[in-house]
């Protein structure tokens with residue numbers, strides 16, 4: 289077709305679209321007569337009378353700062369920035385899903401400023417009391433519930449604390465916009481700095497006088513923080529550090545807040561003093577002026593559009609011999625004197641690195657607990673939908689069956705609901721040990737937050753996928769949120785410590801304690817391994833419904849699993865050592881067992897915290913698959929009458945269902961008690 293013909297052809301098509309001929313116009317029917325297919329009765333979703341009070345249940349689940357959470361929500365619904373919507377006499381806030389990436393980034397900033405003006409971030413960085421920390425967590429949870437990724441923007445990235453990118457590794461704080469900007473991801477300044485940094489930087493950051501970001505990851509090194517290639521040297525003549533990106537793989541990558549808004553960053557870099565490499569250290573580096581102009585010798589590029597979390601402006605940064613004052617070294621673990629001497633009380637580089645990264649747990653704590661809130665959103669949506677949607681009649685001319693009355697639908701959603709309920713208590717426990725942290729509890733917080741972050745975020749993604757499918761085609765609509773939540777929160781399994789790498793850290797810590805206790809012939813202490821001091825639990829061959837539901841049985845089986853994995857790992861490595869094949873096989877085994885052991889630890893932690901929270905937990909894992917299925921269906925039918933009240937408070941009444949059971953039922957790989965050493 290000649291180009292002029294093509295133009296004519298296109299013009300005709302456009303013309304037809306814009307001015308449709310009469311014959312192509314869709315005319316709605318003049319009147320819609322009543323017909324059976326229109327006798328749809330909307331579901332009655334008023335809160336049902338149930339055997340428990342949903343307000344009390346919410347208090348139990350949220351556990352703290354209930355009024356603060358409601359106060360924050362009220363602030364949000366008073367501003368159009370949060371897109372409030374009235375539906376059925378209730379106000380909801382949700383993101384505007386039609387915004388471009390640029391619009392999402394800008395509105396996030398304006399939301400943060402709006403909340404800042406109303407005192408939401410008061411004391412965010414300057415008040416480290418237990419109450420203040422719990423308030424922060426509550427705000428994060430509340431924000432996440434209502435804003436999807438935009439809230440991540442609000443909640444995790446903007447404030448300079450250790451939460452947005454905190455990967456532990458591996459560790460940098462995970463990222464929401466608030467966390468990035470206000471927290472410098474995970475309170476890096478609080479944790480890595482000393483008084484001189486606290487006095488100078490915390491208040492101004494809290495007031496958004498400067499906006500921080502957290503530059504740990506590089507193009508070439510993510511989980512492996514020790515391998516980063518940015519290099520910093522010290523010039524005693526000027527009293528300045530000089531930061532350099534020596535090669536392309538050393539460019540900082542994924543830095544939340546860097547692409548547009550951040551004025552300062554914390555750069556993680558190798559420190560070289562007089563030619564000697566002293567390992568990874570952190571420095572405060574100004575990158576932009578308050579008008580947004582990037583400083584000389586710094587180059588910044590945008591990471592571009594992502595599958596989710598587009599309210600966060602992730603960027604790449606290169607440093608070309610950038611000079612900063614000596615005082616900008618965050619010196620909690622090591623310092624450099626004006627004449628260029630490297631000073632640290634910790635001589636061993638491995639220990640120094642561990643001490644350096646140890647405080648970066650807040651991001652993981654925050655991610656673990658918010659993941660549970662996201663699961664709650666998905667479940668509330670899917671279960672409410674299943675109480676309104678009908679499909680197929682069992683007998684002709686009878687009403688169609690509610691989705692939630694199908695046993696298969698119950699089997700899909702209720703175990704996830706029950707697990708989410710149980711995991712809430714694990715999350716609450718994690719928060720409480722975190723806010724009460726002392727140097728002695730650092731190790732258990734590291735292990736617990738790693739195991740729970742991985743387990744809860746994996747659970748969240750699995751839950752959202754099931755909820756999406758349970759809503760059928762409606763699950764695909766962005767405004768129904770579930771699909772969008774999948775995209776926004778998928779990254780939780782990667783940042784703040786990749787889940788698989790975190791599980792390796794958990795198993796490494798458990799094995800370390802196991803080997804030390806065995807070598808020194810001492811009792812197990814810490815890391816919740818004290819059960820190993822007792823004789824191995826014996827699982828009875830005949831399991832009944834009541835024994836399955838007893839908390840004794842459930843704890844026994846979890847203890848047994850952990851004991852079995854530890855014993856097996858050590859025995860197998862020893863056997864390979866004998867055969868002179870130690871290293872490679874230990875490496876392979878370590879990797880294969882690491883995740884199992886990490887999961888075993890996290891499941892045990894969830895169960896124990898659940899039991900502690902609920903006096904009479906029952907139900908449990910089954911070895912016999914047929915009996916297991918029967919038991920699960922029984923439990924589902926017990927849960928069914930309460931389903932709506934449950935999602936209204938995100939809980940289940942009493943304690944008749946132990947969610948963890950379902951994992952066990954599905955996994956037929958459990959060794960019999962006879963096989964356990």
Ligand SMILES: Cc1cc2nc3c(=O)[nH]c(=O)nc-3n(C[C@H](O)[C@H](O)[C@H](O)COP(=O)(O)OP(=O)(O)OC[C@H]3O[C@@H](n4cnc5c(N)ncnc54)[C@H](O)[C@@H]3O)c2cc1C
Nearest residue numbers: 453455460463502503504505510511542543544783786788
């Ligand atoms: C949206 C987003 C925001 C981010 N924000 C920030 C930020 O603000 N600041 C910042 O510094 N970083 C940030 N990051 C980076 C993030 O922390 C890293 O992506 C993460 O640590 C993983 O590193 P990586 O991408 O290099 O993956 P890799 O480390 O390359 O891992 C890739 C895969 O290999 C596996 N793997 C790696 N090592 C091992 C091993 N030893 N054994 C077995 N398997 C292994 C992992 O499990 C993973 O599946 C962000 C990332 C994203 C996506």
